[in-house]
Amino acid sequence: MIARAAALLTAAALSLVAASGAGAARFAVGLAASADRSAVVALLQARGATRVEDLAPIRALAVSAPDAASLHGVRGERYVERLGSRRAAYVPDDPFFAKQWYAVQNRSFDEWADPPPLAGVRVAVIDSGVDGTHPELKGRIAAARSFVSGSALVDTQGHGTFVAGLIAAQTNDGVGIAGLAPPAELLVAKVVGPQRSIPVEAEAKAIRWAVARGARVINMSLGGLRDPSDPSRDTYSRLEADAIAYAVSKGVLVVAAVGNSDQSPAQPWPYASWPAALPHVLGVSALSRKGGSPEFSNRDPQFNDIAAPGQGIFSLLPLALTASHAECLEQGYSSCGPEEYRSAEGTSFATPQVSAAAAVLFATMPTLSGEQVLALLEESAVDAVPANGCWLCVPGRDRFTGAGRLDQTGALDLLAAGAPPRDRYEPNDSGGPSSYPLYGPSRVVDATIDYWNDRDDVYRVYLRAGERLTAALSLGGQAQAGFSLWRPGTTAIGSSGAAAGLLAVRRPGVPLLYRAQATGWYLVDLRMTRPGGGSYRLLVSKAR
Numbered sequence: 001m002i003a004r005a006a007a008l009l010t011a012a013a014l015s016l017v018a019a020s021g022a023g024a025a026r027f028a029v030g031l032a033a034s035a036d037r038s039a040v041v042a043l044l045q046a047r048g049a050t051r052v053e054d055l056a057p058i059r060a061l062a063v064s065a066p067d068a069a070s071l072h073g074v075r076g077e078r079y080v081e082r083l084g085s086r087r088a089a090y091v092p093d094d095p096f097f098a099k100q101w102y103a104v105q106n107r108s109f110d111e112w113a114d115p116p117p118l119a120g121v122r123v124a125v126i127d128s129g130v131d132g133t134h135p136e137l138k139g140r141i142a143a144a145r146s147f148v149s150g151s152a153l154v155d156t157q158g159h160g161t162f163v164a165g166l167i168a169a170q171t172n173d174g175v176g177i178a179g180l181a182p183p184a185e186l187l188v189a190k191v192v193g194p195q196r197s198i199p200v201e202a203e204a205k206a207i208r209w210a211v212a213r214g215a216r217v218i219n220m221s222l223g224g225l226r227d228p229s230d231p232s233r234d235t236y237s238r239l240e241a242d243a244i245a246y247a248v249s250k251g252v253l254v255v256a257a258v259g260n261s262d263q264s265p266a267q268p269w270p271y272a273s274w275p276a277a278l279p280h281v282l283g284v285s286a287l288s289r290k291g292g293s294p295e296f297s298n299r300d301p302q303f304n305d306i307a308a309p310g311q312g313i314f315s316l317l318p319l320a321l322t323a324s325h326a327e328c329l330e331q332g333y334s335s336c337g338p339e340e341y342r343s344a345e346g347t348s349f350a351t352p353q354v355s356a357a358a359a360v361l362f363a364t365m366p367t368l369s370g371e372q373v374l375a376l377l378e379e380s381a382v383d384a385v386p387a388n389g390c391w392l393c394v395p396g397r398d399r400f401t402g403a404g405r406l407d408q409t410g411a412l413d414l415l416a417a418g419a420p421p422r423d424r425y426e427p428n429d430s431g432g433p434s435s436y437p438l439y440g441p442s443r444v445v446d447a448t449i450d451y452w453n454d455r456d457d458v459y460r461v462y463l464r465a466g467e468r469l470t471a472a473l474s475l476g477g478q479a480q481a482g483f484s485l486w487r488p489g490t491t492a493i494g495s496s497g498a499a500a501g502l503l504a505v506r507r508p509g510v511p512l513l514y515r516a517q518a519t520g521w522y523l524v525d526l527r528m529t530r531p532g533g534g535s536y537r538l539l540v541s542k543a544r
């Protein structure tokens with residue numbers, strides 16, 4: 001039994017951080033009644049304006065320019081107005097939306113002028129169950145199942161209802177809060193036992209159930225301690241790793257909290273929890289209202305992937321939990337709950353905001369795979385730096401916030417520009433059955449790799465004794481990988497030395513030639529050795 005329910009810390013309420021809306025500099029240039037349109041166009045172009053469009057019969061032009069100053073004062077100009085950042089036309093009508101500062105920070109609804117018609121997306125919440133009688137969850141639950149004692153539709157902890165509400169509370173219904181993923185259909189899997197502990201067996205069965213019920217996103221606001229320096233207290237589970245690899249093989253995105261240091265041997269804690277540290281899992285850390293990295297949010301240079309608000313979070317609570325505060329008017333909401341939920345904190349509550357953004361991406365393009373959604377979310381994240389409130393952060397990826405702050409509208413914009421590449425050989429992150437078999441005398445593999453989420457790509461090739469293998473690797477972009485060949489029967493790829501089964505190591509561009517001494521499945525492992533990622537081509541052929 002592993003205590004995995006993330007606990008909550010004392011609250012802090014600070015000033016609201018406005019969303020950054022920097023975009024392409026696009027301007028409207030209003031035209032005076034007497035203006036000669038073609039003359040104005042020529043004058044603007046002479047000043048460097050590009051992509052000039054006449055909006056006739058409206059008395060205006062739309063142009064691209066580095067700044068407004070370069071457009072002002074042209075003869076015939078009536079006004080210059082910046083257009084790029086004006087898009088937040090849709091504000092949900094839920095009365096408590098004003099308390100959802102995190103939705104503004106995440107630009108959760110900025111993409112649309114009206115509530116968008118999006119296909120339903122199943123999102124599994126593997127947690128303490130939900131209050132199935134809550135009005136905000138009415139019609140939002142596709143299926144529910146308990147893997148511990150007690151009904152999945154009864155939540156005595158409140159944690160699962162809070163998480164589920166952030167994702168899927170009824171949006172734009174004039175009641176309560178706005179769930180961040182209007183297309184989400186919840187799969188409620190209850191795994192938290194009576195002592196707030198989570199049996200790994202229940203968790204694995206919940207993952208299997210969620211995949212069978214069509215989950216595209218699995219939210220895991222839970223975790224077990226990870227400590228590479230002390231295996232005796234590290235809670236790594238091969239079953240958990242297998243269950244998540246299974247979900248990944250079905251195109252599911254698993255989103256997990258990096259964990260809170262109040263459950264760790266030291267604060268702050270330098271390692272993301274399991275399962276956040278597993279390959280292909282999107283590990284989520286917390287941000288303060290000012291954009292900083294709260295001390296409770298676990299740090300990790302490799303497995304902290306993205307950050308979202310994790311302090312002062314307002315959401316649902318089971319009606320049974322708020323009923324004891326009968327004088328409180330916001331029944332069913334966290335402001336009427338136990339102290340720990342009044343201004344809730346934790347990576348637990350940052351995680352469902354990222355799951356919600358993932359669900360909206362899947363709804364927008366249902367053919368996406370989990371890894372593509374992961375790439376969209378990370379690549380669109382706004383770099384957390386001192387200038388936007390993270391005093392500890394440095395430009396680029398960092399151990400406090402990973403790729404940076406969740407930006408849902410940024411992710412949708414990125415998707416509109418094209419889906420990221422897909423690696424159809426995943427998950428292939430270790431030896432044994434998870435390696436990808438390359439059949440036939442000659443194969444060309446085009447795939448992707450990255451240091452943070454997909455450090456290893458392992459292929460297996462069957463060679464008869466005396467057969468010669470030729471392998472060569474070429475890398476695109478900023479990938480920095482090497483590849484190695486391992487003898488049949490190797491399971492622990494990564495252990496170094498001949499005793500572990502290592503036969504050869506090569507850098508990109510240096511072909512590997514090997515004559516098999518025994519018959520069997522040999523392993524070829526590509527490994528990212530430094531931060532970065534990109535596409536590669538692997539050529540493998542064999543001959544007698």
Ligand SMILES: [Ca+2]
Nearest residue numbers: 170175176177
């Ligand atoms: Ca609502």
Ligand SMILES: [Ca+2]
Nearest residue numbers: 423448449457
């Ligand atoms: Ca890969």
Ligand SMILES: [Ca+2]
Nearest residue numbers: 428429456457
């Ligand atoms: Ca891989």
